[in-house]
Amino acid sequence: MEKAFKNEIKSQFPYLSNSKILLAVSGGVDSVVLAHLCKIAKLDFTLAHCNFNLRDEESDADEDFVAALAKKLNVELFIENFDTEQYAKDNSMSIQMAARDLRYEWFEELRLKHQFDFILTAHHANDSLETFFINLIRGTGLEGLSGINADSNYIVRPLLNFSRKEILAYAEENKISWREDSTNASTKYLRNKIRHELVPVLEEINPQFLETFLKTQSHLKENEELIEDYLSLLYPKIIGKTEYGYSLDINYLKKVPNSSAILYQLLKSFGFTEWNDVYHLLDAQPGKMVFSTSHRLIKDRDYLLLTEIDKTEDKVYKIAKNEDFAMLPMGTFSFSEVKEINDKRSNCIYINPEKLEFPLTVRKWQQGDIFYPFGMKGKKKLSDFFKDKKLSLPEKENSWLLCSGEKIVWVINQRADRRFSITSSDQKIIKITFSL
The missing domain is CATH 3.30.465.60 (Uridine Diphospho-n-acetylenolpyruvylglucosamine Reductase; domain 3)
Incomplete structure (x- = not known):
């Protein structure tokens, strides 16, 4: 297996040879064997162990075992203790999901803090097979049947082409000790039920079932890649950025x-x-x-x-009198006194400042809002105004109003209210410009 592992690294994961690696070790046979193989392959790695405190003395014994393993292999070790049951309760999730979240969140923190290039886990071919059946039972698409990815988002799984049987045989032949998780024997968990009850029946029908599955899974991955290539051609014809x-x-x-x-x-x-x-x-x-x-x-x-989905509440922003600039989350307003109208772009308006009631307010539009559109007679509901302009729902929802008291001064970048427009007798003219 040592030679096969080195060949796997050379052919499938050559970048690991020059990388700084964080290796997840539970104390079980899979991760312990992976640690030994990485040492033999002369990879630069550090161990990381999670104590989930779910099995009392067993969990502490696992931690002690991994500490001894790190000393034996002469590598650095990180250990973190978690209150997994409380985390699961606080987040309304299963213990298994809680442990998974805690594990990967901590690994990612370590990766960023200590600048590891990759995180290695000891998932193997049987894990991929069990995941296939879990997804099949729960319902999934093609990606759920394609098994566990060999690498994704800094996570690398170099044992995916090796079976549990090969890993156990290697450990026994080389007198490598490991810790056995007592919960692995319980069939109350779906994965264990598949492992202990379903897979043995399939292997009885076909002794080469795992090898057959790996070939089938390879075909599924090829089909998934084919679909992705097809979608990459369709994507620009279907989807546009707004x-x-x-x-x-x-x-x-x-x-x-x-x-x-x-x-x-x-x-x-x-x-x-x-x-x-x-x-x-x-x-x-x-x-x-x-x-x-x-x-x-x-x-x-x-x-x-x-x-x-915008989960923030709509807010009202205020602009005080005599401000030249107002920087708000939706953009910046600038105010300047001018003598005449010299810019007719939609991002600016000209008004009589004496008609304004300060502080001005900026808010999103609401159902029932009414204004008096410049260039039109009478008043108009903003909902009708938006309908006439054929605005989409997101465009309507992101329409901002500049208001004076209860009156709308400007549907920003769209239409001013004529009640604030200047006349030939006005002595002062304020230009208000909005920019993103």
């Missing part, structure tokens, strides 16, 4: 085959779960929306608009 997120061309989506599958691939990373509702948006009435925890998808006239 000021508030992304737009997806509905007409183009309807023309291409398998539009539902394409929508899934394009949007899967944004947290949507109600996929039938997403697909039905293509033929829904404008204004229909589907939400994920972080984003929303809006049916506009000819596009699906993808925006982040």
Whole structure:
């Protein structure tokens, strides 16, 4: 296995030979063997061990064992203790998910603080097989059936082409000791149930089942890459960047085959779960929306608009009298006294300062807002004004108003209110300019 591991590093992970590595070690046979193999391969690595305090004396014994291993291998060691049960309770999650989150968050902190290039974990072929069945049972797309990635986001898994049987045999042949987690024998966890009950039946049917699975998984990965290549060609034809997120061309989506599958691939990373509702948006009435925890998808006239959910409350900002500049989150206002109108761009207005009530306020528009549009007769609801301009929902929601008391002075960058416009008899003219 030593020769096979060195060849794996040379062919699949050559960058590890010149990298600073953080190696996750639980004390189990997989991670202990990986540590020994990395030492033999002369990689530059440091060990990291998590004590989740879930098995009382066993957890402490695991920590002591890893400390002894680090001393034996003559490498540095980081150890962190966690109150995993409290974290799981505070975040309403399972113990397994809590441990996973705590582990990877700490690894990432260590990577950044100590400038490690990569984090190594000891996932192997059987782990990938078990993950395949877990995802299959729970329901997944192609990416969930493609197994564990060999490397992703600084995480590298150099044992993925080795089986649990090979790792155990290597440990026994080389008299390498390890710690056995007593919970691994319990079938109350889905992964263990698959490991101890499902996989042995499949191996009884086909003794070469793991090798067959790895070949199948390789084909699935190739198909996944093929889909990604296809999407990379479609992407610029379907998706456009907007000021508030992304737009997806509905007409183009309807023309291409398998539009539902394409929508899934394009949007899967944004947290949507109600996929039938997403697909039905293509033929829904404008204004229909589907939400994920972080984003929303809006049916506009000819596009699906993808925006982040704004979880901040709308605020009102004040501008005091005699300010030349006011820097606010949405942009900067500048005020200057002029003698005449010399700029007709949409980002500036000219008003009579004597008609203003200070402090001025800046806020987002609200349903029921009414103003008197410059160049038009009578008053108009802002909702009707936006409808006439055919603004999308994100554009409406991000429309800001400059107000004097309860009156709208300016729908910023769109239309001024004529009640504040200058006349030939006005002695003073203030130019207000807005810039992002």
